[in-house]
Amino acid sequence: MVEGPGGHAVKENIEQQNRTANWPFNWLFRGKTGQSTRKTVTFGDAAEVSGALRWTIASLIVILAMWFISTKVWGLPQAWYDYADEVRAGLSADESYGQRDLLRDCDRAAGNPEEFPGLPACSYEQWLSESVLPSPGQVWDATWDFARNGYSGFTLWQHLWLSFSRLAKGLFWGVAIGVPIGLAMGLSSRWRGIFDPIVELLRPIPPLALIPLFIVWFGIGEEGKVNLLLFAAVWIMIIAARSGVLAVNTTKVHAAYSLGASKAQVLRHVILPNALPEIFTGLRVAIGVCWGTLVAAELLGSSAGLGFTIFKARQFFLLDLMLSAVILISILGVSMDVAMRMAEKRLIPWRGKG
Incomplete structure (x- = not known):
């Protein structure tokens, strides 16, 4: 306990510091060693500015989440995927590769019923279509296929x-x-x-x-x-x-x-x-x-x-x-x-x- 004229103010200050130190997210604002910096001047000091890995990871997660949400097909029935798989299974490799974009696009395929008899009814909501931006899953599949089979005769x-x-x-x-x-x-x-x-x-x-x-x-x-x-x-x-x-x-x-x-x-x-x-x-x-x-x-x-x-x-x-x-x-x-x-x-x- 601190005695004297300013003892009460000093005690409140110590209690405030203790509460601040126990914040659940206080680790986000600490330095590399896990302790708050004791430097008096930090703004303008280039030695104090360094990359924060946790914020970098958080930023990447937000970008991937926005990409996933904006390209995800919402409400597309499972029957559509089953039908697309059946059609692809009956085609050769080259034909399947050429028909892939058409089968993925519900509206374009639905506009050609004579080409796809038995096409199930499909309706969906999607912010960005595949003709604008592929989804993360599609890009991953393309990257995996690129790594396994190469492209244009080269690995x-x-x-x-x-x-x-x-x-x-x-x-x-x-x-x-x-x-x-x-x-x-x-x-x-x-x-x-x-x-x-x-x-x-x-x-x-x-x-x-x-x-x-x-x-x-x-x-x-x-x-x-x-x-x-x-x-x-x-x-x-x-x-x-x-x-x-x-x-x-x-x-x-x-x-x-x-x-x-x-x-x-x-x-x-x-x-x-x-x-x-x-x-x-x-x-x-x-x-x-x-x-x-x-x-x-x-x-x-x-x-x-x-x-x-x-x-x-x-x-x-x-x-x-x-x-x-x-x-x-x-x-x-x-x-x-x-x-x-x-x-x-x-x-x-x-x-x-x-």
């Missing part, structure tokens, strides 16, 4: 590997060319004057607009695809490296020179470490842009790859397969971004700490 893993290898090559050369040019532009007025018109003229051009030219210049082989991805990544890396150099605090540079450091030592120990956060941010942005450009890159005479799968499935209106390939691209992109975050924490632990 799923071959499609994944070809797409990933193309992206990795284009991204590698984009970083290898873009980072030195960006550093040079940030460190030298002469080099900035030389490269600035080139960067500012070519950077706004979307890679999709150059597909015909890349076909003429590099053909329809792997070289054209890799160069298109390089074009998408190099300007991002140039801007990121240049911004990283310009963001270096000049007092650190002056301090290094006052201690007798040479230009090479200043570049290695001061400029590069302080520019790395911007370079890593540019690399993460370039990964996302390259995945988006990959679909267009695989239009250049490709016979395999996730982008090729999307475009070929579009020709046959296989929306579930298209969405399956899109989700695979998204998963690969997120995996690469998570790997970059982990590398960033390991290589530049000083980020956000001044």
Whole structure:
């Protein structure tokens, strides 16, 4: 018990803290160690901002639930599914594959009674039809079939590997060319004057607009695809490296020179470490842009790859397969971004700490 003039207020404050600590959902607001943070200032402190796994999982659950609810068929009788299964069982594999979308759509099949004699009466309520967005179950079935049987003569893993290898090559050369040019532009007025018109003229051009030219210049082989991805990544890396150099605090540079450091030592120990956060941010942005450009890159005479799968499935209106390939691209992109975050924490632990 606290005695004195302010004893009653202090006691109430302690009781309020105890009640707050016993809230059933207090764990949602605690830090990584399970204890509330004791920092006085958190807003604006980059070291205090990190991903919360529980909120990420909750967000994904909400997205999947909304997807399921909006695409679920409400009120479709079981007789319809039984009839569709019987019809599919009597068809060959190719015929069944071709009739699948028709059998799934109650209204379209009901409009052709001569084609489906004995069709049971069907009525249903559905927010989004399959012609707009397949359900999660249909996309899962398409992904499972893709993994077991492949598509267009290639297995799923071959499609994944070809797409990933193309992206990795284009991204590698984009970083290898873009980072030195960006550093040079940030460190030298002469080099900035030389490269600035080139960067500012070519950077706004979307890679999709150059597909015909890349076909003429590099053909329809792997070289054209890799160069298109390089074009998408190099300007991002140039801007990121240049911004990283310009963001270096000049007092650190002056301090290094006052201690007798040479230009090479200043570049290695001061400029590069302080520019790395911007370079890593540019690399993460370039990964996302390259995945988006990959679909267009695989239009250049490709016979395999996730982008090729999307475009070929579009020709046959296989929306579930298209969405399956899109989700695979998204998963690969997120995996690469998570790997970059982990590398960033390991290589530049000083980020956000001044």
